[in-house]
Amino acid sequence: MYNVQEIAPAIYWVGGTDKRLERFENMFPLPQGVAYNSYLIMDEKIALMDTVDSAISAQFLENIEHVLGGRTLDYLVVGHMEPDHCANIEELLRRYPELKIVGNKKTFQFMEQFYSFSKPDNYLIVKEGEELSLGEHTLRFMMAPFVHWPEVMFTYEVSKKILFSADAFGCFGSLSGNIFSDQTDFDGVYLEESRRYYSNIVGKYGPQVQNVLKKVAKQDIEMICPLHGPVWRENLSYILDRYQKWSAYQPEKRGVVLVYASMYGNTENVMNLIASKLSAKGVQDIRMYDVSKTHPSYIISDAWKFSHLVFGSPTYNLGLYHGMQALLHEMASLNLQNRKVSLVGNYTWANAAVREMTEILESMKKIEFVGEPFEINSALKPEQLPELDQLVEAIYASLNADAAEAAAAGAGATV
Structure with missing residues (x-):
């Protein structure tokens, strides 16, 4: 059965959680599982922001089909090519043959390394600062190399002031109905897992995180949508300040x-x-x-x-x-x-x-x-x-x- 939530007018969370997975990347313990977030923007043209891990593909595809309501999918924006976020690209191409996949040059290099298909006619290569209009919504692309892979790309939705931040600002731990950080006891439930996620997954790349934080600071942001963990719609300075400190290697x-x-x-x-x-x-x-x-x-x-x-x-x-x-x-x-x-x-x-x-x-x-x-x-x-x-x-x-x-x-x- 589909399980979706509207996070802003015409923008839907269509991801899912895996409470059964025991180790992230087969390495890091997950006592509370993990969430895989994906977001669907409904407009004259429809854009999907990343996909999910193969473990929850059935749920994910059902969620998309429900929100689409018979319409087709126009764009898939790939912010990060790690397989826990891109495992459904080939299936989406089968279902929506005209689908345009949006990414940077490195995105498509990695895509063809991981998968056996090559669909250059479906590729839309974007660069720093370029925009894509969906109708009322406009997507602006922001390169974030080595946060924490070299192809990582953030997407800023201009009209709703939403930052789709790939793996940045994410954390270990599954979601339990409450998908917003302000709906939870974040300090009690997610803070330690956010730090454990940052330090072990992203921590090596502090200078690169500092660079992208400078880019983020230039945008008027009202919501941050990471690929793991809760969505931020209130008190954004809380997580931004911690990323500033963590990436500068300053003790808390x-x-x-x-x-x-x-x-x-x-x-x-x-x-x-x-x-x-x-x-x-x-x-x-x-x-x-x-x-x-x-x-x-x-x-x-x-x-x-x-x-x-x-x-x-x-x-x-x-x-x-x-x-x-x-x-x-x-x-x-x-x-x-x-x-x-x-x-x-x-x-x-x-x-x-x-x-x-x-x-x-x-x-x-x-x-x-x-x-x-x-x-x-x-x-x-x-x-x-x-x-x-x-x-x-x-x-x-x-x-x-x-x-x-x-x-x-x-x-x-x-x-």
Whole structure:
């Protein structure tokens, strides 16, 4: 049965949700599933904004047929060529042979890489700033390369001031009837998943996101329609401000994330002591993760949120513990930067963990090491507690310095 919602006069959400999918891109856990958004603009000419994943094709095609009411589909605008948004292009061409597919040059290169059909007579190649009139509605195209693929394109509908933003401003998590962010407890339901989505999917491309945010700022926008997650029609500055901060690699909050690997609990014990000592000093909202138990996407999301990170790991096979090595390499590949970092190492006969963690972190931008690395030989000894206290004090002092700097900046802004 069709399931559509009108999001603005003559503009319909025709997407769907998949609550059964367990991993996004077969990699990232989806405890609440995922939404695939698509939008249909009814006018003298009818335009569909992207398609959906093959998992919900039947629902999607039924939705389109219902809204069309016997009319034909004139345009399909392809904002992003990833298969979770373009899996139905060939089926739409079969149903609507005169359909014009709108995209940029790179769009069609990728389309013919993914699929076996080639329909150049159906292709309409557009460039930055070009417009397409549907009648009362006008579509203006805005290139957004590497947000997060090179062919990505935003579309701005001029009359209703709607930005169709491809994967930008999206999030993990399915929709449950309420398709607008203001209909939900966004902070409680979607914010963490928005950050996890951004940091792991788009996070590598902060400079490119900054560039497209400058383009977006020049438009008068009243609604943002992403391809995943809720639609934004109120308080747009909320999500725009977060994208500004995330893409500039600025922490949202002063605080500490402790991440550790521990085979027999000795490294974990040190990390627990650090956390307890910081808590005793008044540090709040401390996060702790075991790399062997927590999917790295959740750790990376909190690394994007907080200002200070503490990594603890044993040496393993004359190198770095595999889970910690993988996490740090992933953080480096995602271009995480501008963080304060402290290190804890553990070794029995070969000392490599701190050295290898340092090498990876030094390859990243704007990483400041706080305190001297703290190392134990197999297990913590009482005589090492003063040294551990020094590390805790260094972290605490760094947090306070950041707080003082932020307060000074805030005071300066109000002058």
